[in-house]
Amino acid sequence: xxxxxxxxxxxxxxxxxxxxxxxxxxxxxxxxxxxxxxxxxxxxxxxxxxxxxxxxxxxxxxxxxxxxxxxxxxxxxxxxxxxxxxxxxxxxxxxxxxxxxxxxxxxxxxxxxxxxxxxxxxxxxxxxxxxxxxxxxxxxxxxxxxxxxxxxxxxxxxxxxxxxxxxxxxxxxxxxxxxxxxxxxxxxxxxxxxxxxxxxxxxxxxxxxxxxxxxxxxxxxxxxxxxxxxxxxxxxxxxxxxxxxxxxxxxxxxxxxxxxxxxxxxxxxxxxxxxxxxxxxxxxxxxxxxxxxxxxxxxxxxxxxxxxxxxxxxxxxxxxxxxxxxxxxxxxxxxxxxxxxxxxxxxxxxxxxxxxxxxxxxxxxxxxxxxxxxxxxxxxxxxxxxxxxxxxxxxxxxxxxxxxxxxxxxxxxxxxxxxxxxxxxxxxxxxxxxxxxxxxxxxxxxxxxxxxxxxxxxxxxxxxxxxxxxxxxxxxxxxxxxxxxxxxxxxxxxxxxxxxxxxxxxxx
Numbered sequence: 245x246x247x248x249x250x251x252x253x254x255x256x257x258x259x260x261x262x263x264x265x266x267x268x269x270x271x272x273x274x275x276x277x278x279x280x281x282x283x284x285x286x287x288x289x290x291x292x293x294x295x296x297x298x299x300x301x302x303x304x305x306x307x308x309x310x311x312x313x314x315x316x317x318x319x320x321x322x323x324x325x326x327x328x329x330x331x332x333x334x335x336x337x338x339x340x341x342x343x344x345x346x347x348x349x350x351x352x353x354x355x356x357x358x359x360x361x362x363x364x365x366x367x368x369x370x371x372x373x374x375x376x377x378x379x380x381x382x383x384x385x386x387x388x389x390x391x392x393x394x395x396x397x398x399x400x401x402x403x404x405x406x407x408x409x410x411x412x413x414x415x416x417x418x419x420x421x422x423x424x425x426x427x428x429x430x431x432x433x434x435x436x437x438x439x440x441x442x443x444x445x446x447x448x449x450x451x452x453x454x455x456x457x458x459x460x461x462x463x464x465x466x467x468x469x470x471x472x473x474x475x476x477x478x479x480x481x482x483x484x485x486x487x488x489x490x491x492x493x494x495x496x497x498x499x500x501x502x503x504x505x506x507x508x509x510x511x512x513x514x515x516x517x518x519x520x521x522x523x524x525x526x527x528x529x530x531x532x533x534x535x536x537x538x539x540x541x542x543x544x545x546x547x548x549x550x551x552x553x554x555x556x557x558x559x560x561x562x563x564x565x566x567x568x569x570x571x572x573x574x575x576x577x578x579x580x581x582x583x584x585x586x587x588x589x590x591x592x593x594x595x596x597x598x599x600x601x602x603x604x605x606x607x608x609x610x611x612x613x614x615x616x617x618x619x620x621x622x623x624x625x626x627x628x629x630x631x632x633x634x635x636x637x638x639x640x641x642x643x644x645x646x647x648x649x650x651x652x653x654x655x656x657x658x659x660x661x662x663x664x665x666x667x668x669x670x671x672x673x674x675x676x677x678x679x680x681x682x683x684x685x686x687x688x689x690x691x692x693x694x695x696x697x698x699x700x701x702x703x704x705x706x707x708x709x710x711x712x713x714x715x716x717x718x719x720x721x722x723x724x725x726x727x728x729x730x731x732x733x734x735x736x737x738x739x740x741x742x743x744x745x746x747x748x749x750x751x752x
Contacts, residue, residue: 253401255575259582260415266430285347287507289516293523294436296507299592300331300498301528304648305439305535306581307392311558313539314546316478317464317471320539322491324532330495331528335521338499339508341667343517346509354595355502355659356603359681362666363674368607370678374659375603377685378502381654382596383633388647389589390637396581399562406638412585413634417593417626440527442577443534450541450564454548460537463544471543490702494649497656497704499664502595538564597625649702650692657684657707665715676719684711 287295313320346352349361356374363370393412397403403411451460464471470480477483498504511517542560545567546553554560565577601622606613613621662680665672684707691703 251571251575253575255572255579256400256582259579262434263415266434269430285343285510285512287510287512287516289511289520289523291430291433292507292511292516293520294527295432296335296504296520297331297524297527297531298432298436298439299503299507300501301439301531304388304392305531306443306538306561307395307558308648309532309535310538310542310561311556313536314542314554314557314560315539317468317540318474319477319483319491320536321474322483322488323494324536326492326495327498328495328525328529328532329492330498332521332525333495334498334504335508335517335524338505338663338667339511339517339521340514342505342508342663343511343514345667352509354598354602355505355663356599359662359666359677363672363677365674370674370681371603371607373678373681375599377654377658377681378599378603379596379629380685381651381658382502382592383629383636384647384654385651386589386592386596386629386633387636388651389585389592390633391647393582393585393589394637395556395559396562396578396585399559399566400578409634409637412582413630413637415582417630436527438576438579440531440534442581443531443538446561446564446568446577447534447537447541449568450538450545453568454541454544460540460544463547464540467543467547486698486701489705490700493702493705493708494652496660496708497652499661500655500657500659501652502655502659503592505663506595593626593629594622596629597622600625600629650688653692653702653704653707654685654688656704657688657711659684660708661712661715665712669719672715672719673722675722676715679718680711680715683714684708687711 309320309324312323342358345362346358349358352358352361354375356371356378359365359374360368360371365371390409390413393415394405394409397408397411398405401408451457454460454463461472468478470476470478475483477487508517511520538561539557542564545564546560549567554563561581562578565574569577601618605621606618610617658681661684662677665680666677687707687710688703691699691701691706
């Protein structure tokens with residue numbers, strides 16, 4: 245066991261110091277709210293690509309997905325396939341238009357602000373409702389990252405779960421608080437590379453240690469032959485249409501994730517988007533395949549050394565690392581989990597703080613707030629939101645995948661249809677957007693409380709569907725959008741088509 249190894253501890257401290265150094269450099273370059281919340285729209289293809297992927301995948305990639313693969317076998321391919329398809333489509337149909345249209349819409353820095361400016365909502369109701377749902381669902385999403393961090397520190401250092409979660413929270417707050425979006429994006433670049441390396445190395449070494457690639461499948465078949473069938477669960481019962489749709493439908497969530505969409509808006513040029521898309525989708529595909537095989541190979545380890553029993557399947561990555569690698573290498577690989585946790589939790593904290601600072605404070609409390617004041621409020625919001633998320637994360641029996649699934653559905657249903665239609669349907673208006681966000685968000689919350697029959701369907705499916713219907717009905721039942729909106733969007737079509745660089749000028 246290496247739980248209290250000085251080498252592992254030193255590796256973790258070195259890693260954290262490196263992240264803090266990046267945060268300090270970013271702090272030196274953060275002078276206004278545009279820099280703090282969107283990095284001055286200066287991301288190149290590599291930071292944008294890996295930041296979008298790393299901020300998406302989080303601790304569930306090294307904990308939740310391997311644990312699900314260990315418990316379910318090939319059924320996990322439905323989930324991974326749906327996610328990869330949704331990730332690719334999000335880059336393909338959303339990235340370029342969102343970057344251009346957010347600039348046109350008064351250089352909007354946040355998703356709620358974009359909706360308000362896109363539909364000329366002077367009442368700011370649309371912005372406030374959007375910000376409310378961001379704060380609601382991000383509390384659960386951020387909590388999932390803190391739970392993952394807690395499991396990491398609990399396993400590696402033998403800490404009490406409560407103290408493990410608290411320490412993990414302090415690690416994330418440390419550089420997000422000062423460096424803002426640039427710190428988050430630059431650290432995501434490092435963390436994304438580390439995560440991918442870990443997810444490729446661990447299953448390869450695990451398979452070599454247990455007889456090779458074919459031995460993994462032989463072991464799965466010996467343990468439970470149903471693991472090798474994508475169309476049955478681990479009990480041998482045929483997967484229902486509801487089960488398969490629910491797994492694949494995870495891909496719908498991408499269109500409404502504010503922390504991922506922020507990367508699209510922050511890219512420095514439309515010309516960088518195709519390169520960033522290829523890098524990001526390749527990274528995501530390799531990482532998910534690696535995560536699945538961590539679970540598959542982990543099954544052999546559990547059967548051979550633990551009598552086929554494991555108290556928490558989401559710890560399988562850590563158990564394999566502890567068993568197979570030298571303390572120096574293990575320390576680096578375990579830091580990948582911390583990287584996964586930090587890369588997503590920091591993004592979520594930043595988006596949540598921007599919702600409080602830009603969409604609540606500046607709209608309701610101080611409309612004439614200076615950029616410096618907004619940044620200060622944003623930093624205070626990071627601490628406040630972290631404390632609330634920490635309280636939610638302190639229940640040890642929370643699962644990473646369970647917390648993520650709820651927040652993922654909430655964002656996908658509330659914002660996905662509204663964003664897609666706002667980018668492609670000129671006729672859409674403010675009432676349609678408001679109806680879609682409300683219906684999508686409320687549907688997810690209500691559907692989650694029900695079970696049995698059709699209610700076993702993953703809540704993102706009815707949420708996304710009902711939200712889309714609500715947008716169309718509310719839009720067609722009310723007046724057309726203001727003509728100048730359509731005209732202004734049409735003016736920028738040349739830049740959109742030609743992959744041009746649009747000069748950012750804050751419009752008032």
